[in-house]
Amino acid sequence: xxxxxxxxxxxxxDVQAARSYFTDVLGFDTIxxxxxxxxxxxxxxxxxxxxxxxxxxxxxxxxxxxxxxxxSCHDELRARGADxxxxxxxxxxxxxxxxxxxxxxxxxxxxxxxxxxG
Numbered sequence: 001x002x003x004x005x006x007x008x009x010x011x012x013x014d015v016q017a018a019r020s021y022f023t024d025v026l027g028f029d030t031i032x033x034x035x036x037x038x039x040x041x042x043x044x045x046x047x048x049x050x051x052x053x054x055x056x057x058x059x060x061x062x063x064x065x066x067x068x069x070x071x072s073c074h075d076e077l078r079a080r081g082a083d084x085x086x087x088x089x090x091x092x093x094x095x096x097x098x099x100x101x102x103x104x105x106x107x108x109x110x111x112x113x114x115x116x117x118g
Contacts, residue, residue, distance in 0.1 A: 008051070009053060010104065011055030016038050019038065085099050097109050
């Protein structure tokens with residue numbers, strides 16, 4: 001048995017607004033939406049995939065997205081207007097990362113191992 005991928009499924013108060021944030025601000029593409037207005041959606045960028053579902057009570061999740069060039073990722077997302085709540089920095093735990101907060105309060109940690117960064 002091989003586990004291939006884990007897909008975070010994030011609760012969202014407004015799936016359409018969350019999907020728009022992922023596509024317009026974070027540069028993801030929509031895979032599909034379900035129902036009108038959507039109660040479920042899936043977005044993808046490269047091999048990073050998120051599913052979003054409607055939930056009136058939303059507790060924030062933390063998800064790490066490992067990227068191959070965290071500096072260019074940071075520059076792109078900052079230019080697109082992402083809500084960067086923790087600046088890009090080398091961390092004592094061996095990663096270079098920054099944190100983006102989604103409109104529902106989820107924290108996306110874009111990260112690269114320090115051994116791979118320039």
